[in-house]
Structure formats: C-alpha cells, structure tokens
Amino acid sequence: NFYQLIMSRARTSRDRPAIAFAGGVATYAMLAEGAVAAARKLDALKLSRSGLVAVDVRNPLHHVMLSLALGLRGIPSASVQFNFNIAD
Numbered sequence: 001n002f003y004q005l006i007m008s009r010a011r012t013s014r015d016r017p018a019i020a021f022a023g024g025v026a027t028y029a030m031l032a033e034g035a036v037a038a039a040r041k042l043d044a045l046k047l048s049r050s051g052l053v054a055v056d057v058r059n060p061l062h063h064v065m066l067s068l069a070l071g072l073r074g075i076p077s078a079s080v081q082f083n084f085n086i087a088d
Helices: 002-012 028-043 060-072
Strands: 017-021 024-027 053-055 077-079
Touching: 002 017, 002 028, 002 060, 017 028, 017 060, 024 028, 028 060, 053 060, 060 077
Parallel strands: 053 077
Antiparallel strands: 017 024
16 A cells, blocks of 8 residues: 555655655655654544544644655545635
C-alpha cells in the first residue's frame, strides 16, 4: 500500500526529496520519522479502524505525516479543510 511504499522508500532513499511545499522540501527520512512519531502518539488515542478521521492540518508537511501515520495504523482518513467564519 501507499504507506508501506513511502516507508520502504525511506529505507532505500533516505535523503532523496519526497515532497516539496511552500516552506521547503522534505526527504523520505523526514516523512518516515515524522509519521512514526505521530503514529506512536495516535496509539494513545485508541482510534477505531472502522471509523474515519478527518485531517485538517494547515502545515502541508505535518498534514502528510499525520495522514501517513493514520495509514500505518490502518485508520482511514480524509483530507479536509474547514473554514469557520463566526459572525459577531
């Protein structure tokens, strides 16, 4: 699957660019290390694999890392972007 492919690529091409975003470039190693760290934090939440997690993280690197972490744990996710305008 996609998540395991990224992790495999991180083992063979650690320093190669994986994604580019407005703030710079992240290597495969950066993605893998961030995803593993996030996955460990997710374990404490005890999320169900039968549910769906909406991911609304504005930092593109963190968004990808969290999406990868969810995938590594077998938790389905959807990228969303909410924009709340609260009238006075």
